[in-house]
Amino acid sequence: MSNNSKYWIVTDLDGTLMDEDYDISPARKTLDTLAELSIPVIPCTSKTASEVRYFRKENGLFDPFIVENGAAVYGCNQDNLSEWELILGKSYKELRIILMNISKIVNYNLIPLNDLNESQIFDLTGLSDHGIKRALDRQWSVPFLNPPDEIFEEVKLICKSYNVHVFKGNRMSHLLSSQSHKGEAVNKLKLYLDNKDVKIIALGDSQNDLPLLEYADISIVVPGKNGPNKYLQNGIEQGAFRLANAPHALGWSNSVEDVIKNIYY
């Protein structure tokens, strides 16, 4: 990736570029167009580095990637064999202890994904054996089963005193250091690549994308089949976020085509 790109597409994966079956095929053509235009596509996801490495390989992406909800950023070195790494967060081990402490305070058992057995993880994620191994390779965040909304709100408040925060994704919630979120990770990447003028075109679908959408120059909310996520509604109503005209990869594709048309043609 060149250091003087004018635009970066920074995109969430689950629910945004991918539908619930992890399909991205409606965005295929647009991804090819972006490659032709040399516009980097930077995944920015709650997934692990292992999962995103696999995803990039499958889909022919080569640009840097942001994982575990912004807790770490990776990219290939010039030799294409090794990777550089930026760490923003606290370790899994440290966060896990904090999650257990919060569980006690709210008197509700917050269950880490990594504590479930394979068949429970399959029911939740639909992932294969290899997919599950990659998903469990957590370093800098702790995903846990979504608690009821009122417990989630309580957890959010308690997090402050532990210097951590929580985000709710589609399938799970995530605990991570308050030093790290998707917006901050993009900021760190800009500094690392010495490209502070690059314009960020961001796409997301859930509460964990809020810091990314707030940070970006052009912010696109990709709706699900039942419309946009309630945590992103406000930004849409205020006119800060655009709303894609279809769910998942199709909406992603339509919105990105629309933006690049305005930039390049």
Ligand SMILES: [Mg+2]
């Ligand atoms: Mg998502």
